[in-house]
Amino acid sequence: PRPIDELTIWDDAKAMLRKARAEGIQTVHDRLDRQTPHCKFCELGTTCRNCTMGPCRVSEKNPLGVCGADADVIVARNFGRFVTGGAAGHSDHGRDLIEVLEAIVEGETKDYRIVAEDKLRAIAGEVGIQTEGRSTMEVARDVMDCFFADFGSRKKEVSFLARVPQVRKDKWAGLKMTPRGVDREIAEMMHRTHMGCDNDAPNTMIHAARTALADGWGGSMIGTELSDVIFGVPTPKMSTANLGVIKADKVNILVHGHNPVVSEMILAASREPELVNRAKELGATGINVAGLCCTGNELLMRQGIPMAGNHLMTELAIITGAVEAIVVDYQCIMPSLVQISGCYHTKFIDTANKARFTGAIHFDFQPRTAMKQAREIVSIAVEAFAQRDPGRVDIPCEPIEIMTGFSNEAVIAALGGSLDPMVQAIAAGDIRGAVGIVGCNNPKIKQDSMNVKLAEELIKKDILVLVTGCVTTAAGKAGLLVPGAIEKAGPGLQKVCGSLGIPPVLHYGSCVDNARILQLCAALANALKVDISDLPVGASSPEWYSEKAAAIGLYAVASGIYTHLGHPPNILGSKTVTDLAVSGLEDLVGATFFIEPDMVKAADMFDQRIRTKRKALGLSE
Ligand code: SF4
Ligand code: FE2
Numbered sequence: 001p002r003p004i005d006e007l008t009i010w011d012d013a014k015a016m017l018r019k020a021r022a023e024g025i026q027t028v029h030d031r032l033d034r035q036t037p038h039c040k041f042c043e044l045g046t047t048c049r050n051c052t053m054g055p056c057r058v059s060e061k062n063p064l065g066v067c068g069a070d071a072d073v074i075v076a077r078n079f080g081r082f083v084t085g086g087a088a089g090h091s092d093h094g095r096d097l098i099e100v101l102e103a104i105v106e107g108e109t110k111d112y113r114i115v116a117e118d119k120l121r122a123i124a125g126e127v128g129i130q131t132e133g134r135s136t137m138e139v140a141r142d143v144m145d146c147f148f149a150d151f152g153s154r155k156k157e158v159s160f161l162a163r164v165p166q167v168r169k170d171k172w173a174g175l176k177m178t179p180r181g182v183d184r185e186i187a188e189m190m191h192r193t194h195m196g197c198d199n200d201a202p203n204t205m206i207h208a209a210r211t212a213l214a215d216g217w218g219g220s221m222i223g224t225e226l227s228d229v230i231f232g233v234p235t236p237k238m239s240t241a242n243l244g245v246i247k248a249d250k251v252n253i254l255v256h257g258h259n260p261v262v263s264e265m266i267l268a269a270s271r272e273p274e275l276v277n278r279a280k281e282l283g284a285t286g287i288n289v290a291g292l293c294c295t296g297n298e299l300l301m302r303q304g305i306p307m308a309g310n311h312l313m314t315e316l317a318i319i320t321g322a323v324e325a326i327v328v329d330y331q332c333i334m335p336s337l338v339q340i341s342g343c344y345h346t347k348f349i350d351t352a353n354k355a356r357f358t359g360a361i362h363f364d365f366q367p368r369t370a371m372k373q374a375r376e377i378v379s380i381a382v383e384a385f386a387q388r389d390p391g392r393v394d395i396p397c398e399p400i401e402i403m404t405g406f407s408n409e410a411v412i413a414a415l416g417g418s419l420d421p422m423v424q425a426i427a428a429g430d431i432r433g434a435v436g437i438v439g440c441n442n443p444k445i446k447q448d449s450m451n452v453k454l455a456e457e458l459i460k461k462d463i464l465v466l467v468t469g470c471v472t473t474a475a476g477k478a479g480l481l482v483p484g485a486i487e488k489a490g491p492g493l494q495k496v497c498g499s500l501g502i503p504p505v506l507h508y509g510s511c512v513d514n515a516r517i518l519q520l521c522a523a524l525a526n527a528l529k530v531d532i533s534d535l536p537v538g539a540s541s542p543e544w545y546s547e548k549a550a551a552i553g554l555y556a557v558a559s560g561i562y563t564h565l566g567h568p569p570n571i572l573g574s575k576t577v578t579d580l581a582v583s584g585l586e587d588l589v590g591a592t593f594f595i596e597p598d599m600v601k602a603a604d605m606f607d608q609r610i611r612t613k614r615k616a617l618g619l620s621e
Pocket of ligand 1: 066
């Protein structure tokens with residue numbers, strides 16, 4: 001096995017990896033070692049399993065599949081389906097929020113309600129729904145119908161394209177890249193990549209971009225906006241992060257997955273006096289809910305709930321031996337968590353019929369019965385406290401402070417009601433530009449080494465950093481999410497962030513909340529009367545691993561945002577597809593991907609790009 005020091009930059013992770021090895025528990029790192037080396041054809045993207053005349057593997061020696069498909073076609077089809085898997089994930093999450101809104105509108109639930117009426121009305125106005133003189137429920141019903149329709153086939157474009165600068169929309173229309181309906185683009189990609197359909201790699205790639213745009217400006221954006229409507233618009237607040245947020249004297253419940261629909265209810269139930277008293281009867285001092293991954297981000301942004309860790313911390317959190325229950329919804333949940341829970345007293349509870357885990361306790365979580373089910377789940381966790389073995393508990397550190405809650409609404413409020421001060425700070429060069437660092441961990445990369453390094457390098461150059469998803473915990477643990485982190489930033493960010501009392505790295509939410517970053521870019525572009533691709537901005541996913549991350553990267557690029565990846569997707573087997581991704585897209589959509597494993601170089605690339613864009617806008621470099 002690889003030495004523990006090479007696997008992660010964090011002491012809490014190292015301590016738990018040592019404990020895992022001592023207790024004979026396998027982790028993701030051990031399984032990666034056993035899977036390495038990987039299949040070269042699959043790495044290059046040149047394997048096709050789309051029909052039973054194959055499967056085929058193409059190479060220089062054997063350049064065509066049985067049907068005649070070459071490497072370009074096979075790689076583009078594989079990448080198209082990969083992106084589509086990601087778009088489907090985020091967008092189906094968005095749909096689940098519409099269904100909760102439906103349950104509210106139909107009066108089927110009292111457990112959820114419309115918390116942010118102003119936001120509901122604002123959104124309705126943006127998508128052309130009449131709000132004046134109408135009740136909240138009337139407006140909500142129309143919003144619900146409008147968003148359900150965004151998933152279908154009858155619209156010419158998804159509703160939130162109303163936010164996109166016209167020049168960008170014209171560009172998309174010219175390329176046949178306008179996202180029409182979320183499910184439509186996803187289904188069409190499956191059709192196109194069936195044997196004998198779209199056999200022109202660039203054409204397939206265009207549709208991949210369209211599908212990704214349907215996610216970014218459709219499903220994901222709906223997910224974010226309705227989560228704000230139902231659970232509240234995030235506002236800045238302090239919280240804590242790392243494994244130290246797990247408390248030895250409390251019943252610990254970890255929520256993991258992506259959707260706040262379940263985790264918000266678990267949090268509410270954990271505060272019920274009856275359950276807290278039962279926890280005390282069993283010798284605990286209370287019930288502690290902490291987050292993992294994105295549902296953790298959702299609770300952190302809105303409720304200030306502490307964050308136990310990101311993707312590669314999920315197994316390790318259980319290994320503290322102090323987790324009574326891990327409650328999951330969907331996405332990014334390693335099935336190994338069931339196995340590791342089984343090594344302790346930890347109850348593994350799944351809550352979605354579309355994401356069941358063999359060996360889990362299953363709840364079919366529904367809006368109608370949410371609170372009742374959440375109470376039952378919390379009760380299972382509380383009772384498990386009695387089975388905890390104190391001799392196996394090891395919580396390796398004290399938590400670190402972080403600041404969270406930066407929705408666009410909160411940022412605009414902090415700026416005094418409009419984006420103008422931000423535009424002025426950009427014009428003055430105090431904020432030279434902005435980069436969103438998003439996504440995951442990947443066990444092939446030393447955990448969080450790139451996520452943290454890139455953020456540090458960028459803020460030094462007065463480039464504001466926005467983080468979402470698993471990069472949040474990375475930045476937080478590195479001390480970058482507190483106002484004091486301006487010490488590590490350049491003079492411009494020191495000035496601007498210092499005067500506002502905010503960190504130079506802003507926590508912008510979960511992975512679906514990358515839609516907030518899209519919205520911010522669109523708003524800035526509209527304010528400056530330019531295209532998004534004219535802005536001094538970028539995006540990066542240094543340690544990405546998932547299909548969703550690929551969809552995010554592609555909607556960022558297709559929206560005109562220059563996007564960095566720490567390692568390439570499995571496309572290198574096609575020169576056509578690779579060239580398109582890293583250069584050809586520039587001519588089409590005004591941005592490309594760039595692949596760079598060295599974060600100092602990646603930061604320099606962003607710096608260069610931002611200089612060019614600033615110059616073109618007539619600003620100092
Ligand atoms: Fe092989 Fe073509 Fe079938 Fe793919 S679609 S498995 S390349 S024959
Ligand atoms: Fe996520």
